[in-house]
Amino acid sequence: MHSLCMLSMSAVNALKEGNQKRHVEGAFLFAVLLHFKHIYLYVAPAYGVYLLRSYCFTAVKPDGSVRWNSFSFVRVTSLGLVVFLVTALSLGPFLALNQLPQIFSRLFPFKRGLCHAYWAPNFWALYNVLDKVLSVIGLQLKLLDPSKIPKASMTSGLVQEFQHVVLPSVTPLATFVCTLMAVLPSVFCLWFKPQGPRGFLRCLILCALSSFLFGWHVHEKAILLAILPLSLLSVEKADDASIFLILTTTGHFSLFPLLFTAPELPIKILLMLLFTIYSISSLKTLFRKEKPLFNWMETFYLLGLGPLEICCEFLFPFTSWKLKYPFIPLLLTSVYCAVGITYSWLKLYVSVLTGPPVGKTKKK
Template sequence: MAAPAGTGSWFPALAAGVSLLKCLFINAYHSTDFEVHRNWLAVTHSLPVSRWYHENTSEWTLDYPPLFAWFEFGLSQVGRHFDSNMLQVQNLNYASRATVLFQRLSVILTDVVFIYAVRECCRCVQEQKGSRDVLSRPSFVLAVLLLWNFGLLIVDHVHFQYNGFLFGFLLLSVAKHLQSRHLQGALLFSVLLNLKHIYLYVAPAYGVYLLRSYCFTDSRAVRWSSFSLRRLLALGSIVTAVCALSFGPFIVMGQLPQVLSRLFPFKRGLCHAYWAPNIWALYNVLDKVLGVLGVRLRLLEEAELPRASMTGGLVQEFQHSVLPSISPSITLICTLLSILPAVASIWWRPRGARGFLRCLLLCALGSFMFGWHVHEKAVLLAILPLSILAVENREDAGIFLLLSTTGHYSLFPLLFTAADLPIKVCLMLMFTVFSFTALRKLHSRGSLLRQVEVIYLLGLVVVAVACEVIFPLSPWRQRLPFLPLLATSVYCSVGVSYSFLRLYITLLRPDDKPKQP
């Protein structure tokens, strides 16, 4: 019998090691997100609550839910002891050495939530009987895949964001469900939604799972005799209390419409300036190809085509040239249709918390594939939870290798300076080599990938050399600056789409029965 995993003396060493590595990036390049969060520190510290969601001195206005605004307010109380000038709203693009130090340390220190969540997730996986080699222990492999995740390292500690802190709540919530502590899991997820609303992507998985597997006590069939009103009221009370705490003051002030307009700015366009590797990247390229062919075949007049703003690297709305243009409502319908089979599956065939986790992954990827103005960093919402399944299941391990390698490489353009090239290459190589080596050792029967998948991943090397080495030296650099982003997004879209389909197969086929927690 396999025994529940624990964490040995190696866990503190792993956590300390990655924290020290993060400290080395304090003076590294940081993106505009650094100024975004500095401005939010200033807004929440210097202005009354009634002005937080109205202030627009900076273009980087506050657009996260209220609990995150209070999180920034709490950080500002510490930040004023480093450099009070960072907390002045008018000090746009302020980045003194003390400010950089404080903001970098704030990300590193708040990652303690993520570290604790990883520890809890490691306790939920099943150890292999008699495994003495640390690389043969699923708990150790999972800890490395999460704590040393390449995407989190570059997005949070170079590019600059607080995803580790937020993913800590998500993974801790998942761990509580794996431990059958459903009310704690619901509370943690409610808090997470009020910290960052991108996690609405996976809310359908939570809602359906808790209603079916917690409020209905009979797992075999939906019978009203097994429905627990007390459990439903308990869940409802948790969600209502957290939302009231978060949004209540703004409702009282009559500012709820203003807050919501900041949270859901649909005027930003279908795609982010740097396209996420999803279905819309493929759709945009197909439209562009059809437009060029139409002009060359004299089926279209070039003057009739819309300006090619979608390949200009700008955040704005645009019209497609040949294919129908996509509206927010269309992306919503596509997203709902893409996740419907997953949520229907855990309603009609509940298979415990790991079935819920699989549904969560599909909701995350479905929203990533078809959502409106999706950021490329959102792929981490699927990669990180998939790590848990990858250390327990052979087929999930293969999907993880494909999705993580493709999704992580799609983040390469976030770090575009010459000094960043060796950092991102070395970090990704280390993480990828460990992932392939450790997962293959855990699942020791042959290759984890099919031949076509290996060929596809080798193609990433060609894309990387072309985009990172050849293109910067070519004459096209000035004339077609968006070309590397285009090539990266389109090539990675194929891998992410393929992983999405493979995950669906594992969920829907009759003989797929994940282990009960």
């Protein structure tokens, strides 16, 4: 799936004269990708806005804004037709058998609860922990009635619906609004302050990260939707390299709970170390003439992953808490990694919002 996504991004970014037809190819590949894995809806806003601006409008003004009279109905129709045909081919049989409601109920599991069984390291992990801390403090101060606190816990590692104790409970609509508000600034920048193909990639990454941070029932593996395209930007600028290293290190570490058997332990640690060390050394060499890739705070945070892994994998199993609080390693991993991923999202957003617009050439 990820290779198909890379092919689609490559086709969409073909801006050289004579390659306009590759925009249709990119739209086709993304439509196919979307019907293979619906999670790529996360990045659909970036594709839609970028294709509309760079393909459906055939000319721009000297200041970089589009010429409204250059809108091509032929091109927008060709894009719509490609998407429609792929959708019809994919969903047509289910529509004929009256199975679409069942398909959509499986694709959008609103009854499975806010968080997945293994917490994704996103904003809601931090929100859940804050609610847990406040509930404990409330019980200690006798501000809460113990009989009114639900026995089912967000930290049980089970897929379930859950009502928060102190903070407002989160609904699917609330997560949609939060995601929309997080995505909109990057989409507006892509339209009003174009930065060329790199701007498209940054918008795509921000759409993926925003959906990961604020979406409903997010799978922890969805962090790869942001890590892979960010790797393409990491060799362009030192700031992007820094964001990539922080995001990829915390993102990959957050997947460790999925590989929980003893034989997998040395494999996942070794692969993580090899990839991380190689990535950091290579990018440091590439940007050796520029400022350091990490400040002291970022360095301290990344080094903290080592003690966290030792505590979760080697010390905690031998404590008396293992039977009573088996969720603690998962909770610590999710919350710690959520801090790094949120920081990467904010840092990338700052670079997008403060970056100068580029790409003022007139298209024919």
